[in-house]
């Protein structure tokens with residue numbers, strides 16, 4: 001089914017407010033494009049709530065909604081979400097799924113994380129280094145689920161997994177990827193030597209993307225995917241969760257209960273400045289908590305107390 005695409009002009013000052021309202025009424029994904037005529041193709045794609053900072057002055061914000069959504073109902077919901085915005089500026093059109101997938105692919109290049117982890121789109125040949133025998137290569141088309149490796153929150157987790165593999169801690173391990181999105185972290189862990197992985201996400205589309213990516217990477221027999229309410233209650237030696245700081249705080253007890261004594265955890269999706277609240281919530285159950293920053297984003301990692 002085609003999607004409904006909404007586009008409206010957007011200044012830098014307005015951007016967070018517009019994004020919040022669009023997210024509240026169910027936007028699946030958004031793009032921000034330079035509205036200058038001389039740079040029409042420059043755009044950034046991001047998941048609602050985990051935006052990217054634009055560099056341009058005049059912008060157009062585009063949001064994608066489920067196909068079949070009536071524009072007038074959406075305008076009504078947007079007016080209720082934020083009545084201070086002139087939503088009549090919005091323009092609508094139906095777009096095919098492929099247009100969005102194409103937009104992802106066009107801005108997506110092979111990337112290396114740590115020593116030997118590679119994320120390579122299916123339409124690229126393996127670059128030098130990714131063709132080494134010990135390279136851990138995940139082939140990915142992220143589609144609409146978050147997780148292509150290009151976002152710093154994902155990059156921080158991939159580098160952490162690569163480091164764990166280097167110290168032998170992933171060998172034969174079971175890994176929980178909480179908030180799996182495209183499955184990128186679970187797949188990387190499996191390629192780096194984990195015996196099995198569990199992907200959990202509250203978005204069924206993410207679970208479908210993870211399962212599909214696992215099958216295409218031929219690791220589906222070693223991966224299970226679950227909604228949070230169906231997730232098996234068990235412990236893991238390695239847990240990685242790239243969700244927002246507020247969710248990490250809310251899920252602290254659940255995630256702590258999933259890490260085996262002496263096991264390792266990485267928490268990502270934390271904006272610089274939000275780390276203290278997360279550190280405070282996890283300090284009781286985890287020791288050796290360390291903070292790593294990439295651009296505006298923080299990763300916290302630690303070891304479960306025995």
Ligand SMILES: C[S@@+](CC[C@H](N)C(=O)[O-])C[C@H]1O[C@@H](n2cnc3c(N)ncnc32)[C@H](O)[C@@H]1O
Pocket residue numbers: 050145146147148149153154157177178179180181182183184185200201202203206228242243244247269
């Ligand atoms: C930032 S993306 C991370 C995707 C991928 N793991 C990566 O590192 O690129 C966060 C994912 O967590 C999911 N998510 C957010 N809150 C959640 C919750 N409370 N329980 C389970 N999944 C959640 C979202 O649907 C999204 O797929």
